[in-house]
Amino acid sequence: MTRHLLTIDALSRDELLEVLDLATAPLDATLYEDEPVALVFEHPSLRTRAAATVAVHQLGGWPVEFTGEEIGLDARESAEDVARTLAETFAVAALRVRRHAVLERIRAATEGRLALVNLLSDAAHPTQGVADVLTIAEAHAGGDVRALAGLRVGYVGDATNVTRSLAVALARLGARVVVAAPPGYQLGPGGPEDPLALGDALSLVSDPREAARGADVLYTDTWVSMGEEAETRRRRADLAAYRVDEALVELASERCVVLHCLPAHRGEEVTDAVLDGERSRVWRQVFHRRTAMLGVLAWLKGGV
CATH class of the missing domain: 3.40.50.1370 (Aspartate/ornithine carbamoyltransferase)
Incomplete structure (x- = not known):
């Protein structure tokens, strides 16, 4: 087959x-x-x-x-x-x-x-989702993808195709995902990868601090994806409160790592200090x- x-x-x-x-x-x-x-x-x-x-x-x-x-x-x-x-x-x-x-x-x-x-x-x-799980397991479980149960992952910003695959993959492995996004940018039902079928493994919130608080992983993605360039000004305004900066990272757990699937628009969805900081694992994601x-x-x- x-x-x-x-x-x-x-x-x-x-x-x-x-x-x-x-x-x-x-x-x-x-x-x-x-x-x-x-x-x-x-x-x-x-x-x-x-x-x-x-x-x-x-x-x-x-x-x-x-x-x-x-x-x-x-x-x-x-x-x-x-x-x-x-x-x-x-x-x-x-x-x-x-x-x-x-x-x-x-x-x-x-x-x-x-x-x-x-x-x-x-x-x-999906291939990004596989890479993300490998990166998270490396950071928190010595590479053991079977040891992610109970992990808390916060996603902040525009909930995209990347968010869907990430949430489904982590839910399969027992982790909990909290997605913070404003109205119009949050995950919705239906489609070939329906996140709302995940039940208690997924929480949808509007406050980015709620996703960050106690998180073992903080994840973000570009605010303007391919094909959305005409909406750049509106998207920047709508998502301005969802920037992953040092203050937001401070709400996470002491062992929190920061992920971004790239390309990053520095100063928009994530600051230089976070992307280049000691908690960042974005280059391991690339690997x-x-x-x-x-x-x-x-x-x-x-x-x-």
Whole structure:
């Protein structure tokens, strides 16, 4: 049966643990030996592209990269025709797309002939979620992803696709997530990765201090995501009270670490002092973007 990673929500707890275990397992440099892997980017990418490209190489494969302009999903040709074309040459495709529905259409069109990885969609960012769990486990549990039960994670700012994948992944592992966002920026119900189905593992609040108080992890993300540039002025005004600064971090636990999936807009959602401070683990997150991709790619093959 062909495996896909389109959302964390689609994984059982055991499957998520398998991905996480494979991420830190010894490399099998022959797992993708001489196998091409398609990497498609409708959006700009630095960390995801670097992580995916290097991970494919490390497993013995060779990445073939396409931009959105080159492929033209639903512009130059339909997503279904792109999917069927890719399936004639590749067994695995990893895609960063504007609309999550495109991934579902590609999966349906290829009928199990093409394993798919979501490198970011408007609904979810599962490879980031895997990297975040690895980073948190490294900071608080000696790398043991099975020892996160009871951990308190506060997310402050615009609740995005990253927030959804983070919350679902951590809830699977017994952690509690508190998301602080103003009206209009908070997580809502529905979608392929529904955070409101998490029950008591997730709390939605409006006061950033409530998310920060006693937190073992403080997480934030950009206020203006890709495709939202026209809303920059309004978003900055609406989210100004949700900046992660030194005063907010002081409310967290003594062992709190700060995460940001990057790119960061310094002075907006996070201050220089916090991003560059001793509590910051953002560069370990970058490191684990690659280990996360190694785990995902190995999992698609059924493990090692």
